[in-house]
Amino acid sequence: MEKINVIIVDDNSFIREGMKIILNSYNEFIVMGIFHNGKEAVEFCESNQVDVALLDVRMPVMNGVEATKLMTERTSAKPLILTTFDDDEYILEAIQNGAKGYLLKNNDPEQIRDAIRMVHKGQNVMQNAVLDKIKLNLLKKKAPYKIDRELFTEREISIMELVAKGLSNREISKQIFISEGTVANYISTILSKANLKHRTNIAIYYLTGKEE
Known part of the structure; x- marks a missing residue:
């Protein structure tokens, strides 16, 4: 079985050590190192083959977002x-x-394990609570365009925005006065054009313009 090289980055020593124990209990992971700030982690990744980096957000020196x-x-x-x-x-x-x-x-250890596996395979992982936050943000303000607008029609872009806001096909159909079947066809076309596999990836793609 292929081993997944992982690092843990968190300024809380209890979290770092606890996460290390959890991941070491699974045979598929190799915990290559634990770090207390983002700067140390980036430097380690630059000189070592790390597959997945678990990053906290708020840390000294360099946070997880940076x-x-x-x-x-x-x-x-x-x-x-x-x-x-x-x-x-x-x-x-x-x-x-x-x-x-x-x-x-x-999240429980099994969910974290599954998330690491999925990210290693190149998939995006967003739990529902996080997607809800993205949808709420989109409802409050219009998201900046990160996508290639020339790739899509205006109708496709409007449907992408509504999908990203969390609307179902039925809700979209009522809002823009087309059938649910037509909405489904548009979504299939969007997925094909953007090289996406799942409807849930549309929100992330709409925000970032990235396929993964």
Whole structure:
């Protein structure tokens, strides 16, 4: 079985050590190191083959959001934000900086394990509480366009925005006066154009313009 190289980055020693014990209990993980700030983690990733970096948000010297940006730009490590803070400002910034997932620390070990596996495979991981924060943010203000507008029609872009706000196909159909079947067809076209596999990825893609 392929081993997944993981690092743990958190300024709380209890969290660091606890997470290390949890991950070491699974045979598929190798915990390569534990760090108390983002700067140390980025430097380690620059000189070591790290697959997934578990990052807290609020840390001294360099926080998890800043570390995510540098890891994405300079290394092959996939950042996975793991935090007690579900502030939508951090969520959006972390995603835009290249985070592959955003989970709250109150998840059980099995969920964290599954999230690491999925991120390692190149999938995005967003738990419902985090997606709800993104939707709320989109409802409060119009999201900046990060997507390639030339790739989509205006109708497709409007549907992407409504999907990102959390509307169902039925709700979208009522809002823009087309059938649910037509909405489903538009979503299929959007997924194909954006090279996305799942409807839930549309919100992230709409915000960041990134396929992963």
